[in-house]
Amino acid sequence: IQLTQSPSSLSASVxxxxxxxxxxxxxxxxxLAWYQQKPGIAPKLLIYAASTxxxxxxxxxxxxxxxxxxxxxxxxxxxxxxxxxxxxxxxSYPFTFGPGTKVDIK
Amino acid sequence: EVQLLESGGGLAQxxxxxxxSCAASGFTFNTYAxxxxxxxxxxxxxxxxxxxxxxxxxxxxxxxKGRFTISRDNSKNTLYLEMTSVRAEDTALYxxxxxxxxxxxxxxxxxxxxxxS
Numbered sequence: 001i002q003l004t005q006s007p008s009s010l011s012a013s014v015x016x017x018x019x020x021x022x023x024x025x026x027x028x029x030x031x032l033a034w035y036q037q038k039p040g041i042a043p044k045l046l047i048y049a050a051s052t053x054x055x056x057x058x059x060x061x062x063x064x065x066x067x068x069x070x071x072x073x074x075x076x077x078x079x080x081x082x083x084x085x086x087x088x089x090x091x092s093y094p095f096t097f098g099p100g101t102k103v104d105i106k
Numbered sequence: 107e108v109q110l111l112e113s114g115g116g117l118a119q120x121x122x123x124x125x126x127s128c129a130a131s132g133f134t135f136n137t138y139a140x141x142x143x144x145x146x147x148x149x150x151x152x153x154x155x156x157x158x159x160x161x162x163x164x165x166x167x168x169x170x171k172g173r174f175t176i177s178r179d180n181s182k183n184t185l186y187l188e189m190t191s192v193r194a195e196d197t198a199l200y201x202x203x204x205x206x207x208x209x210x211x212x213x214x215x216x217x218x219x220x221x222x223s
Contacts, residue, residue: 033209035151042201042216043151048209086150090208093165095141095153 001025001089003098011106018074020101022087027067031091034063034072037100038083046085047072077103108132108212110202115217118192124219128185128202136160136180139205142187144198145216152198155187156205170196192221 002025012018022032030050035043045054047063050070060075074081082105087098114126128140141156155176156165164176175188185202197220203210 031208037151042213043210044213045209045211048207048211054211084150088151088153088210093156094167095156097151097153100150 001028001092001096003087003089003096005085005087005098005101007101008099009102009104011104012077013106014077014079016077018077018081018103020072020085020103022065022070022072022098024068024070024089028089028091030066031089032063032065032070033088033090034061035086035088036081036083037086043086074103108204110204110212110214112200112202112214112217115200115219118189118196118219118221120193120221120223122190122192122221124189124192126187126189126200126202126217126219128187128214130183130185130202130204133204135178135183140178140185141203141205141210142176142185143201143203143210143213144196144219145201146195146198149198151201154200157185189219192219194221197221 004023032050034047037043051063062073064071084100084102086100109131111129118124139158142154143151145151157176173191177186199216201216202214204212
């Protein structure tokens, strides 16, 4: 199962609403997770089962979608949110990651 | 506190071998599946291999199938990745990750493997 993400990068300002999309090459029901990664640090789980917020993750992060099309939304971008975001499908092995979306400061 | 600590990284010759370990603590190790995920410099994460909690089921990415072997010793709370016939394209930071239902909820800090002559 292949995953594509769009955009591959974006520039945004603090307070902006940011939306990242992930598309699967075949239906994966809701078996999709979103991770945030900062340089030199392991990925951090944000969202699982497409829309369930991981404990401790701020509520400005939300996920939606099922089947082949998914969205990660950051409602009001904060300075600590500048990072790279990856989706991952866990519907079947081999589990695959998307190519990533880098969010940087405008 | 749930922790995963990888070790065993370093320099490997092309065609050589390397054994990675991941020491787990803070949770009941034998009840969770575990995975290895790698990340080449400047690239995104790539899932490598997974093993069930009872060791009965193992899974591999096509890129490592037949060359890498995942295993675990539940008595020692340790996960392993035996890497053989390594190639330059195996150069990466290798993470172990704990499964929680259908997601990787805890990751280690990674151990770097460099394949070079």
